[in-house]
Structure formats: C-alpha cells, structure tokens
Amino acid sequence: MGILWGRGETMIVVTINGKDHSFEGEMSVADVLSLLDIRESAVAVAVNREVIPRSEHGRTIVHHGDRMEIIRPVQGG
Amino acid sequence: MSDDGLILGGRRFRSRLIVGTGKYKDFQQMAEAIEASGSEIVTVAIRRINLDDRSGQSLLDFIDRKRYTLLPNTAGCYTAQDAILTCELAREALGTEMVKLEVIGDQKTLFPDNTALIEAAKELVKKGFIVLPYTNDDPIVCKKLEEIGCAAVMPLGAPIGSGLGIRNPYNIRIILEFANVPVIVDAGVGTASDAAIAMELGCDGVLMNTGIAGASDPIKMAIAMRYAVEAGRLAYEAGRIPKKLYATASSPIEGMIE
Numbered sequence: 001m002g003i004l005w006g007r008g009e010t011m012i013v014v015t016i017n018g019k020d021h022s023f024e025g026e027m028s029v030a031d032v033l034s035l036l037d038i039r040e041s042a043v044a045v046a047v048n049r050e051v052i053p054r055s056e057h058g059r060t061i062v063h064h065g066d067r068m069e070i071i072r073p074v075q076g077g
Numbered sequence: 078m079s080d081d082g083l084i085l086g087g088r089r090f091r092s093r094l095i096v097g098t099g100k101y102k103d104f105q106q107m108a109e110a111i112e113a114s115g116s117e118i119v120t121v122a123i124r125r126i127n128l129d130d131r132s133g134q135s136l137l138d139f140i141d142r143k144r145y146t147l148l149p150n151t152a153g154c155y156t157a158q159d160a161i162l163t164c165e166l167a168r169e170a171l172g173t174e175m176v177k178l179e180v181i182g183d184q185k186t187l188f189p190d191n192t193a194l195i196e197a198a199k200e201l202v203k204k205g206f207i208v209l210p211y212t213n214d215d216p217i218v219c220k221k222l223e224e225i226g227c228a229a230v231m232p233l234g235a236p237i238g239s240g241l242g243i244r245n246p247y248n249i250r251i252i253l254e255f256a257n258v259p260v261i262v263d264a265g266v267g268t269a270s271d272a273a274i275a276m277e278l279g280c281d282g283v284l285m286n287t288g289i290a291g292a293s294d295p296i297k298m299a300i301a302m303r304y305a306v307e308a309g310r311l312a313y314e315a316g317r318i319p320k321k322l323y324a325t326a327s328s329p330i331e332g333m334i335e
Contacts, residue, residue, distance in 0.1 A: 017125040036128055042137055043126065044169035049158075051165045069125060071166045073136055075107065076122025076152050077097025077237070077286025 012064035023062075030057040032068070043072050080310055083259060083282045086175050086207035086228045088146075090117045093276070094306045095148065095261065097286025101295065104139040110289055111145065113299035120148045120177055120286070123167045148209070150177040155190070157197035164201055175207040177231070177263075177284075187237040191218045195225065202226035211263050214248040216255050223258050230256060231263035231284060234275060238287040240267025243274050253279045269298075269305035276309025277317070 013020050014032070023035070029045055029052050045052045046069040052060045062068065083090045095118045101107035111119055119140060127133070140147070149167035154160040157180060164176045180197050182190030189212050201208045207228045212218050214232040222230050232252055235241035242265060243249060253260050259281035266272050266288040275283050283306055292298035 017128055019128070037131060038126060040126075040135060040137075042135075042170045044166040046162060046166055049162055051162070051169050053169060069166070070128075071123050071163075071170060072126050073121040073147065073149060073167070073171060074124045075098040075101065075136055076150055077099040077120055077290075 012062075014062050014064070014066050014068055016068045017070055026061050026063055028058055029060045029062060029068075032062055033057065033070070036070075038070060040072060043070060045070050080314065083261075085118075085209065085259060090146070092117045092303075092306075093282040093310055094272075094302060095120065095282060095284040096289060096299070096302075097284070098136065098140070099286050100290035104134060104136065106295060107290075108139045110295045110299040111140070113296050113303070114289065115303040116145070118146045118148050120150050120284070121171075122152050123149055123163050123170070146175070147171050147173055148175055148177050149173065150211075151179045151197075153181065154179060155181050155193075157193040157200065160193075160197040161200050161204075164206055165204070168206070174205060175209065175228070176201065178208050178210040178227075188233075189213055191215070194218075195221055198222055198225050198227055209261070214245050214252065216248060216251040219252045219260075220255050223256060227258065229259040229261055229281070231261045233264040234262045234271065235265025237264040238291075239265055240271075240288060240291075241265055242267055242271035243278070246274065246278055249275070249278050249280065266302075269301040272302050272305040273309035273312070276306055277312050279313050282306075 010025055011022050012026055013022050047066050083093045092115050094114055094116045096114050096116045097120045098107055151160040151163045154163055160180045178198055180190050180193040182188050194210055198208050198210050202225055209229045209231055210222050210227050211231045219230040234243040261282040261284055262275040262280050263284040266285040272283045289295050289298045289302055
C-alpha cells in the first residue's frame, strides 16, 4: 500500500524520529538505515513501538504509515 | 580497606560512585571528569538520532566500554510505556540489561511518578532487566520496588540538579533499615560533604551528574566526590562516636602541673 505516483511506482511515507520520509517502495529496516547513512554500532530501531533486533533488520519490512524510532546513547545523568 | 564494593545485578564494583555524562563543556572534559571520579559505572541517556545533522562526534568514542559499565537511563520519560520502550531500545543499542529507571511526574520538580515507576519496574523485571529505579525518598515505595525485584533502590537526596544535599536523612535511614538491596542516593548532591553524608548514613553508593559537571572545575570536583564517597564509607564502617552535649577531655586529667 502507499501513494500511487504517475509513473507507476509506489511511494511510501514512513515517520522516522517524528519526521516524514518518502521512499520508493517498501524496504527493510537495514535499507532505511543505509539510505539514511547510519553506520554507528550503538543504535537501536523500533517500528511502531516494537524494538527490531539487529539480526532482524534485513528481513523486517517497513510499510507505508509506519512510525520508526532510531536512537543512540547520548550524554545524560 | 575492608570495603568489598558495590554489588549490582551480581557484579561487583570497587567504586561506590556512579556518575552521569551530561552537562559537560565537551566530551574531553567529560572523559577527564569520569576518569578523575574513579567511577566504574556511567549513566547515559537514550535519544533519537538527529537525521539532519550526522556530523557530530559520538559519546561512545570517549568512553572505554571495557573499563566502564554503561547505565542507560530513561530520563525524560513521563509514562511507564515510554520508559519500558526506552529500556528495550537501550538494551538493543548497548547490549546491557542494567538500566536506571526514571518515570518523571512533573517538569518543574522532576519528581518521580511513583505509580508509573512501580508499573514500569514490574514489567522490566519480568522482561529480564536489572532495574535500578530513581525514586522519592519514600521508604514504602522503596520497599515495594525491592519486592518487585529491583536490584537496588535509588532515592533522591533532593531534586535533580538542585544541589540541595540530603534533605531528609531520616527517611534515608529508614529506607536503609528496610532495604535488603543496595541503596544508592541519586540526585541532589551539591558538594563533597553531601556525598559523604549519604555514605555515612550507610548508603551503598551515590549517583550524581550536575554536582560534578556544573562545578567551576569539574575535574577537581570529581576528585573531591571520589574522596568524599570513600571517606563517608570508611567513616560508616569505622562507626562514629555518639554525639554528646558536653566535653570529654582528650588529654589525661592526671599529672597536671601545679
């Protein structure tokens, strides 16, 4: 499912860290991370408030309308 | 020294001081302060990656994970659900099961929401986390947190970042009497004597961030806190003298010149 564009490809919109991102078709979590150039090791991903283990990044597909969180550790007390 | 250290989740730590990584001028100063504090456990927060600016350095480039145990917190979470998800994300990102659980009830005081805290703690213990909850200095809440299966209780000395010290040492004493898990004073420490007081009461450890990071010279304050925690613990183990209203001479009363 997604928005049908003129040339026939299906665009999907995924909310990542609170902002909408458009992608050309559904893709895996690993694809999203690579497209966004996220290479750090200490990151974690949740899709629709469900943590996706690193081992599942390749086979977990992100769909139109999904809400994704990508986090990392930062300074804090 | 007889001190056998702080035991959390089955692991033994020599240092009884846990420090935060927040509010430093830069990563370099943070790293120096952590080193100077002698701490072996450092807290970190969990936040969204900034997708618009990927240039910044990473916190973990400045913390040797072989040397320091990372303790992710749930700072900023106002619901049990957000705190639980934050812990799950932290576990996935850092591979650690030990978490500092905070569920904040109010923005101005940053006091914990005890009902939500207990709810989150229950769920996290069930999911296999080693839960170290930041809580009010309320002996009953601390007792409940222990019964749920938390690995320690971390009552506040005073509001986070306030530097007001140990506002209710009597409650801390009652918490210590009730507790069978480590009691760590978390928040409120403003200067070395505050940390020493917590340790003299018999607390197992002290957790602080602003007290060090906010000092004019954070590195010096980190050293001061290290000594204060050690001194306070030693004084506790040594057993202080009773307080008396009148003097007792320290020098012999016999053999005085006439």
